Amino acid sequence: MTATTTGTDRTSPVSSRTSRTSAELIRAEEPVLAHNYHPLPVVVAAAEGAWVEDVEGHRMLDMLSGYSALNFGHRHPALIEAAHRQLDRLTLTSRAFHNDRLAEFAERLTTLVGQDMMLPMNTGAEAVESAIKVARKWAYEVKGVPADRATVVVASDNFHGRTTTIVGFSTDETARTGFGPFTPGFRIVPYNDLEALAAALDETTAAVLIEPIQGEAGVVIPDDGYLTGVRELTRRAGCLFIADEIQSGLGRTGRTLAVDHEGVVPDLVLLGKALGGGIIPVSAVTGSREVLGVLGPGEHGSTFGGNPLAAAVGTAVVGLLETGVFQRRAAGAGTVLRDGLTDLVGRGVLGFRARGLWAGVDIDPAIGTGREISELLMARGILVKDTHGSTIRLAPPLTITDEELRTAVGTLGDVLTRG
Incomplete structure (x- = not known):
């Protein structure tokens, strides 16, 4: 998978598969790691651009980017x-x-x-x-x-x-x-x-x-x-x-x-x-x-x-x-993100707050908690993380493409309407 200056392609990184499954690796952590975060049950082994791959080889779109630590995507060249x-x-x-x-x-x-x-x-x-x-x-x-x-x-x-x-x-x-x-x-x-x-x-x-x-x-x-x-x-x-x-x-x-x-x-x-x-x-x-x-x-x-x-x-x-390229990219792609989220208001989304490529999305609690929605999205290849109650945060890499953003927001819409 080769990252461009502001985007990513969809070819796969070097195989990330190991001899142990995600479930086995998560169980192996329990007796030796003290608690801090409450991570989603996914074990990431490789990544490039806006995409990560777990140990079973499943590819997922990273819509969290390390709480903004990965603004330029994974492994920017x-x-x-x-x-x-x-x-x-x-x-x-x-x-x-x-x-x-x-x-x-x-x-x-x-x-x-x-x-x-x-x-x-x-x-x-x-x-x-x-x-x-x-x-x-x-x-x-x-x-x-x-x-x-x-x-x-x-x-x-x-x-x-x-x-x-x-x-x-x-x-x-x-x-x-x-x-x-x-x-x-x-x-x-x-x-x-x-x-x-x-x-x-x-x-x-x-x-x-x-x-x-x-x-x-x-x-x-x-x-x-x-x-x-x-x-x-x-x-x-x-x-x-x-x-x-x-x-x-x-x-x-x-x-x-x-x-x-x-x-x-x-x-x-x-x-x-x-x-x-x-x-x-x-x-x-x-x-x-x-x-x-x-x-x-x-x-x-x-x-x-x-x-x-x-x-x-x-x-x-x-x-x-x-160069200003990434600031402009965040502003332009932010419009795509806001437009997509606006279409979901009243259809499982109570409201949202967004600036650039950063959004807090309030999910109807009757549909699920932020954690539950995050797990449903993970199962469909989209990685986000909940914050308080039924709010999820979206903070994709600034290298994400408009197509990838629409895929992520569309998948959120599917999860909210179909489960």
Whole structure:
């Protein structure tokens, strides 16, 4: 199976079949893997472009793309080539030394997202934790907040990761219960509510941390003007605006960043998932020199953050986005997705929210839960994942073709009407 720049063909990858079936492999995991996700009962063994193949050789269209980590599809040739080249030269130095790939990565990424500096990390949660540390230090050193009194304002129904600090300000009880005591210093306000946000800001506020579009909550898109309002309120309050673009950024919504839809420039932008091209975990905190410049040598670190392999792959990802091809593709294909979903409203779909190639689809609970619908789609060769209740998320690779999108939405319609 050979991926083109923006699409995929339908030839099969190298045989993925093994001596054990999917059921046998899933059973083998149970005694040795601790629970985290609740995966669908499919065992993927090979993939290319927008398609995956399980161990029995069944081909399925990937409409989740690793929660946006695979924006460019599985094994995009330019990204695989960049990884191979770097694997033959140098993979890791740690930040104890400089490496010859990091400067270019930092220069091109900051230019792409309109910021001055970047702090390279690995996972999205690590980027969020790093941004919280930076915001607090900035509050003490620049804003003049008294020691240990800095607060960060977040939104209800947020999803920023799974660390103990982050779940401490989650409103999802499944994420919180049993993991306390939690880190103090956070205030939670309703999402998409500028009045509530304004009331929560005071002289101790270091930052407002929000997702421009809430992914885990079901692709919740705020009202037009909300992000502009957040930017204005944070300016007035003399605090930072931190945009978590880990899922929404890097082309997913039809722009490089979701905040670009309102022309807003946050103080810090958090990136991850797609930044690693589906090959290696790569994340980054990007921001202004005035903010990221508060960090001094030895005050923060990450053994693998900014490693040569990550920098090489990340630079190749930036190279794909610098062309604008993928942003335009997401915007154009997003119209196809929205049109297809609109036709399903009233026919098993109660409603949906979509921007670019990202949609949260609310299924009529009388038909099934999100999990049940996901399993029915899996049986028909379409991979999606449920979120809350009867909501499913659609986030296909930006390389998907219009024909493949129509196939996926058509199959959803068949499942909703025929079971």
